[in-house]
Amino acid sequence: MVEFMVNAAVVIAMVVVMEGVAYLTHRYVMHGPVGWGWHRSHHEETEGTFERNDLYAVVFMVLSGVLIAVGLAGVWPLRQMGIGLMVYGVLYFIVHDGLVHQRWPFRYMPRRGYAKRLVQAHKLHHAVEGRDGCVSFGFLYASKPAALKARLKSSGALAQRGAEPRGRGGRVQSPARP
Ligand SMILES: [Zn+2]
Ligand SMILES: [Zn+2]
Secondary structure: OHHHHHHHHHHHHHHHHHHHHHHHHHHHHHOOOOOHHHHHHHHOOOOOOOOOOHHHHHHHHHHHHHHHHHHHOOOOOHHHHHHHHHHHHHHHHHHHHHHHOOOOOOOOOOOOHHHHHHHHHHHHHOOOOOOOOOOOOOOOOOOOHHHHHHHHHHHOOOHHHOOOOOHHHHHHHOOOOO
């Protein structure tokens, strides 16, 4: 029982740590000179179901698989860490690809509560066109939308391009895809 509790705690801790890793990766790698090549596709309208940015998800999926495999071979607690990474991936998909970008076959928009705040915060991430001046790099934790808007306003990132969110963030309002 104690062993199970410890292992469960490792999984949960990994989910929390991954939000930090995702924030840092998104902010400094994906929006940096090294990672923008893949991430750019996510900030522009693209043809087809997949975008180059999805390769980041593939990388983390492979990493999760490797951790689980090495963990199963006997290295504790890599299996639990791999499972935590996988759980984070599922939560990321639900919030980011599902709730925000509606990449699933049904329509559901959270109208209140923390889920709505996450959606609004990520739409504000897409409010600025291009690599620089963006806000809100996290996925499962986000500042209040009002605070993010204030930051955008004071940085002037939106001023030259109009105040309304554009690009992929606006996709949610467009009719369902065929
Ligand atoms: Zn981004
Ligand atoms: Zn996005």
